[in-house]
Amino acid sequence: MIKILVFVAILCLAIFLGPYLTDSQGFVHIATDHYILNTSLTFAIIAIVIFAAIIALIIKLIASVYKVPKLTLGFLSQRHKNKIKNLLEEAAIAYTEGNYLRAVSLIEKAGPKQSLPISIIFIMANSAFNIGDTNKAKDYLDFVIKNHKDAKIAALVVKSQLNLKLDNVVAAKSYLDEIQGSYQSKFIKQLQYQCLVKKGDIEALYHDSAHFVAQKVISPQQQRQIYLDYINYRLSNAKTTFDLRAIYKKFSAADKIDTSIICPFIEKLVAIGDLSYAKKLTLKLLKENPSNEIYDCIAKWDMAVPGILEILEEKANENLIASQVNVPLLKALGNLELQEGKYVSAREHFEKALELLKTKELYLMLAKTLSMQQQYAKANEYFMLASKM
Numbered sequence: 001m002i003k004i005l006v007f008v009a010i011l012c013l014a015i016f017l018g019p020y021l022t023d024s025q026g027f028v029h030i031a032t033d034h035y036i037l038n039t040s041l042t043f044a045i046i047a048i049v050i051f052a053a054i055i056a057l058i059i060k061l062i063a064s065v066y067k068v069p070k071l072t073l074g075f076l077s078q079r080h081k082n083k084i085k086n087l088l089e090e091a092a093i094a095y096t097e098g099n100y101l102r103a104v105s106l107i108e109k110a111g112p113k114q115s116l117p118i119s120i121i122f123i124m125a126n127s128a129f130n131i132g133d134t135n136k137a138k139d140y141l142d143f144v145i146k147n148h149k150d151a152k153i154a155a156l157v158v159k160s161q162l163n164l165k166l167d168n169v170v171a172a173k174s175y176l177d178e179i180q181g182s183y184q185s186k187f188i189k190q191l192q193y194q195c196l197v198k199k200g201d202i203e204a205l206y207h208d209s210a211h212f213v214a215q216k217v218i219s220p221q222q223q224r225q226i227y228l229d230y231i232n233y234r235l236s237n238a239k240t241t242f243d244l245r246a247i248y249k250k251f252s253a254a255d256k257i258d259t260s261i262i263c264p265f266i267e268k269l270v271a272i273g274d275l276s277y278a279k280k281l282t283l284k285l286l287k288e289n290p291s292n293e294i295y296d297c298i299a300k301w302d303m304a305v306p307g308i309l310e311i312l313e314e315k316a317n318e319n320l321i322a323s324q325v326n327v328p329l330l331k332a333l334g335n336l337e338l339q340e341g342k343y344v345s346a347r348e349h350f351e352k353a354l355e356l357l358k359t360k361e362l363y364l365m366l367a368k369t370l371s372m373q374q375q376y377a378k379a380n381e382y383f384m385l386a387s388k389m
Contacts, residue, residue, distance in 0.1 A: 084110050088120050100127040104136075113143050118151050122158060129162050137162060153183050160191050169199045189215040206230035228260065235264055241274045257289055263297035270301045279305045286311055295328035299365075304339035312336065327353045334365060343373050360389040 091106035107124045110116065116124070121140050128136035144155040156175045163172035173195045179188060193212050196205045209226045212218045218226075234247045248265065255261045262281065269278035282305065285294050298308065312333050316323035323329055334349035350366040367382035 092123060095123045095127055100130040103127040104131060113140055118148055125158060153179055157188060164194055167198060169195055186215050189217045193217050202230050202233045231261055232264060235268045238268060244269060259291060259293035263293060267297060267300055270303060270305060275305045279307055282308055292328040295332040299331035299335045301335060304336050309336040325356060327357050338369055343369055360386045
């Protein structure tokens with residue numbers, strides 16, 4: 001504006017000085033149908049400048065009046081934005097405090113999901129889920145997946161997490177499968193692990209356990225337990241000797257002398273009738289690492305394996321005093337004698353064991369022995385004692 005005024009001032013000065021310097025002010029002759037106007041050039045130019053200035057002033061005034069609504073709208077718009085910002089901040093605080101119902105209410109007041117930041121949409125989905133509105137949670141997460149490609153993985157992870165909380169394992173795993181290959185993290189591995197645990201997929205847990213350990217989702221001790229559960233699962237489903245031999249091939253050298261693994265394996269061998277292989281493995285254990293766990297294992301056999309009773313009798317005779325107070329050994333001797341029809345000695349061993357430790361298992365074994373001796377009244381007495389334990 002100042003530049004324009006300076007320009008006008010210089011122009012006026014030139015108009016005044018120019019004619020005087022040339023000794024000729026000049027004149028302007030304007031003729032119309034009814035009027036003739038004669039005036040000096042100086043006056044005409046001054047009039048034009050004044051007229052132009054008046055026009056400019058009017059235009060500026062109109063523009064100023066026109067700008068007033070815009071300023072008002074801008075103020076109102078900024079005020080609305082501040083209000084929305086405050087609502088979203090309060091919603092985030094409510095979510096952090098666990099006040100999910102308030103969080104949902106505040107976010108709904110803030111506007112439609114199309115206008116919300118991604119972070120608030122996730123807060124809305126989680127809050128809606130926590131108040132039991134699963135449809136609303138799904139709606140907001142589906143909106144993210146459809147309209148925000150950069151947040152799609154995050155939305156799939158949240159959907160998987162929420163479905164896991166509902167025990168909807170199939171849906172939870174399907175969302176994780178969509179992510180497979182495109183992104184991996186410890187948290188996603190944790191969700192995958194939880195899916196397999198809730199699904200009870202022992203084989204998948206076993207095959208993926210090394211990856212879970214590498215991601216520090218589980219400890220080596222947990223991996224070991226998964227391995228033991230897998231072996232027990234395979235044993236429970238084994239139908240033939242071939243199945244059992246395939247399982248045995250998976251055993252390490254340590255597994256083959258670990259009673260928590262090899263004893264259930266031998267029990268299964270006996271159960272399906274592979275007595276020769278059961279004998280071979282049992283003799284190896286009794287020779288290299290005799291223990292009460294092995295004796296407990298033998299006490300569970302539902303048939304006698306040839307040659308094992310004689311080995312146990314030798315073990316008992318090696319230390320008669322110790323053998324008389326070794327309950328697992330007494331049970332093992334009694335069980336094999338029961339299976340071989342040696343009821344008198346079986347009864348003696350069970351009665352000695354019961355003097356040391358009264359258990360339901362021993363009462364039942366003694367009752368069964370007495371039944372085989374046709375002492376039904378006495379047998380019934382021990383069956384009753386077992387039922388009370």
